[in-house]
Amino acid sequence: MNSFCTLFDANYLSRGLVMYRSLLATGTDFHLYVYAFDDLCADILRCMNLPRMTVVTLQEFEDERLLVVKAGRSKVEYCWTCTSHVIGHALKTFALAEITYLDADLCFYSDPAALLDEFHASGASVLLTEHRYTFIYNQSKKSGVYCIQFITFRNDQNGLSALGWWQERCLEWCFAFFEDGKFGDQKYLDSWPERFPGVHVLSHIGGGAAPWNIQKYTLQNDEHRLTINDVPLVFYHFHGYKFYRDGTQNLGDYWLRSSVIDLLYRPYVCAIQSAQQELCSLSKEFSHGYSSWDTSFSAAFSRLKRKLKGEYNVYKQL
Template sequence: MNEHYVTLFDSLFLPQGLALYASMQRHAGAYTLWILCMDDEVFEKLGRLDLPNVRLLQLSILETDELINVKRQRTIAEYCWTLTPFTPRFVFASDPSVQRVTYLDADLWFRKNPKQIFWEFEESGKQLLITDHAYAPEYDRSATSGQYCVQFMIFQREGGEEVRRWWEARCLEWCHARAEDGKFGDQKYLDDWTERFSEQVHVLADKELLQAPWNATRFPHGRAVCWHFHELRILKGLSATRYTVDCGSYPLPRVTRRHIYREYLIDLRRAINTIRTFGWEVKAQRRCTLNDKFFGLLLGFWRQVWRVVIHWQQPL
């Protein structure tokens, strides 16, 4: 069976989008990845890349007057969250043969084939799948950010539309990057779905299959099917051709850095090289602070020292 997935990102997050794609090429089996292009720049670039198994959705053509109106009142991130419940609708409307579609955050990365997730979903007999944040106790933010995470969600065309339409309407009404009246972005709306839509919604029982920095201390990394690189951002380095990565605010176990982040950075580096090969700019995703510059200089110094030591230790 060919699985259909949908994600969204703009030209700023093209590196993460390409890293997600690379991981799907290795692990997703038969699939189609639909990409909602948040700006025309990324639509044109992805069109030039002409990636196998990818179909593009151009937001500037799909936007309604209602969406354009709320866009003016929200940040780019908030508008992306507003559009999340629209993404399955855009896919279903574009291809009547698609019977289910899985929404993915663009900063997800596949480590294994996701067949175990789909098997559990099919066994549940439900029409929509959501995943628990599964916070490690020391990082529990469910009270403000929500019990469930908008990261990997399966929507059936038949039976899931009631939930999706309800969510779409709520996100149009309010979707902001702040906690307010029991809401937060597009995410807190999911908190009562197991009661509100008990007949349609299944929560992934095997929580270890979807992992992220907030539960890296809780689960063995080897069980993860997908890893969510929340907060990871690309920064410009000390020269125009060098880049550094900020891995976010969560402390990560050494084994996670070695076996998860180091492997992801290989895909991210390849994505950056692809972008530069076409002569396109790789944009900084966060402003570089004085601390970033200091640690960049320190890292550069130690790299030079390490090279000198290695050279000195080599036999003549």
């Protein structure tokens, strides 16, 4: 059985549910440890009593060192700070041999065992996935070569050494801007293949498809199975996707082929809408997940540039 962990609050709860159910749909044998970053998220998930899921609250997870830095970081920055600590907490608390952290806005299309089989065959202790940026969207210098989206650690000396180093760096500095070669929790990973023994970089292109690299792949529905460049698509990272109270859908800031919108985004939007409706039926208090329009001049200018470049993926109805 493969062990996964993730973290999110009520604002990402519908995304987290879609990710969890996409894992179920692949038929893989797994258990997901969800670190709920607010009480509403924890209460709803525990009420749902979903199979193959363990919910961990902030009260069960946070320690003194995390609480010391919490006040000085934004909500996003604190989540990034906590990612490595969530991984370490899950390994220790649940006595796991290994665990893979998943971003909540992933969606799975085939068994992630294909990615983990590659990792296990390598004999490594840490698995990294590259951004694999399309040339025109290459942000490696500021955002990093590797993406936190799907990262695995073995509970062994090499895995714990890399994880412990990462935890310390994130406590020292983890902010949503580039400074002195650092950005959030992610830029720290750039040096790992040289810094630590036992680090494997995923080669399977089906793991790591995302809006910043999908332009260089051919996406197809091959006998009811999605493939990219004839390789089974394992997961897609719906980074930048937003939805609004008036029903508007914003697919993000990258150029997307119509086939990508049809095969990936339309079904994902339907799944998110269904999850939102379910959550609203479970809790009258639930009104989370919706984005607000930025009405500033700079935001309006940015939207104009996106329109001119064909990157304005905003739809009243999709």
